[in-house]
Structure formats: C-alpha cells, structure tokens
Amino acid sequence: MLRKVVTYKDFDDIERQDELWFNLTRTEVTELQHSEVGGLDKVMAKIAKTKDKKRILELIELIVLKAYGEKSPDGRRFIKRMGDRILADEFRETMAFDEIMFEFFTQPDHLASFIEGILPELPEEAKTKIEEIKKNPDLINEI
Numbered sequence: 320m321l322r323k324v325v326t327y328k329d330f331d332d333i334e335r336q337d338e339l340w341f342n343l344t345r346t347e348v349t350e351l352q353h354s355e356v357g358g359l360d361k362v363m364a365k366i367a368k369t370k371d372k373k374r375i376l377e378l379i380e381l382i383v384l385k386a387y388g389e390k391s392p393d394g395r396r397f398i399k400r401m402g403d404r405i406l407a408d409e410f411r412e413t414m415a416f417d418e419i420m421f422e423f424f425t426q427p428d429h430l431a432s433f434i435e436g437i438l439p440e441l442p443e444e445a446k447t448k449i450e451e452i453k454k455n456p457d458l459i460n461e462i
Contacts, residue, residue, distance in 0.1 A: 320390070320397065321436030327418040337415050341386040341437045342397045348438060351385060379423050379430065384411060386437045428452060 320342040328334050343351070355361075384407040388399040399406055410416050423430040431452040 321386075321433065323419070323433070325415045325418050327414045329414055335415075339410075339415060339419075340388055340390050340397070341383070341433070342388060342390075343382075343386050343437050343439065344397075345439045347385060351382070354381075376420070376424055380420060382434065382437075383416070383419060383423070 320340065323339045323341065324336060325339055326334065326336045387407045387410050388397045389406060390397055423433065
C-alpha cells in the first residue's frame with residue numbers, strides 16, 4: 320500500500336493538497352498480468368522497444384486507476400467501490416489525477432517507486448530492476 324500526498328490546483332484555481340492511497344492485491348496483479356495477450360510485462364517490454372508513448376501512457380493510467388482507493392478507518396479493507404460508484408472513475412476526473420500522470424510520464428523514476436509501493440511482495444529480480452530504474456530513469460524504456 321502506498322500513501323501519496325499530491326499538491327495541485329483544482330478547476331477553481333484553488334491550490335489543494337490531497338492524501339491519496341494506492342494498492343494492488345496479488346489477485347489484482349494477476350488480473351492485470353492476464354489483461355493483455357502475452358501478459359502485461361511482455362506487452363510493456365514490446366511497447367518500450369517501439370517507444371510507443373501513447374500506449375505507455377495508457378498502461379500507466381491503467382495501473383494507477385486499478386490501484387486507487389481509500390483505506391478503511393479500521394485498516395481492514397481497501398475500498399475501491401462504494402455502492403454503484405467506482406472511486407477510480409471519480410479520481411480520473413480530478414486535477415490530482417492529472418498531476419500524478421504528468422509526474423509519472425515525465426519522471427520515470429517516480430513511476431518505478433510508485434509501482435514498487437503498490438505491489439505486494441516482489442520477486443528479487445523485480446526489486447533489482449526497480450532499483451536500477453531509480454538510479455537511471457532512462458532504463459524505463461527497456462522494461
């Protein structure tokens with residue numbers, strides 16, 4: 320689980336600071352992995368090689384929105400839906416979402432830290448790759 324504080328200007332030009340929460344369960348990671356033919360990691364590698372910025376942005380958005388939610392006050396649940404409302408849909412319509420997306424697209428090392436923070440326990444190989452990207456953000460294109 321990852322807590323991220325974001326400062327942005329809303330649509331009334333008022334500066335705001337929000338505490339946002341992100342998390343992916345092992346089940347959600349598995350769903351994401353199988354949401355793309357060949358697996359998400361293979362698709363990301365292919366996109367990175369072709370440098371398809373539009374598709375990279377789509378995948379970043381998919382991961383951010385899939386991970387967004389609210390932690391319950393008792394810490395037992397991570398809420399992503401309230402009745403008919405899907406919280407990520409509302410989040411997508413905010414300037415906080417825009418701020419995060421722009422940050423991740425322009426600063427790949429921040430994206431690597433974000434992904435590390437939202438994932439359940441990672442295999443050692445994945446942890447090593449994330450550390451390499453933090454040191455050299457240009458490596459994000461080689462995922």
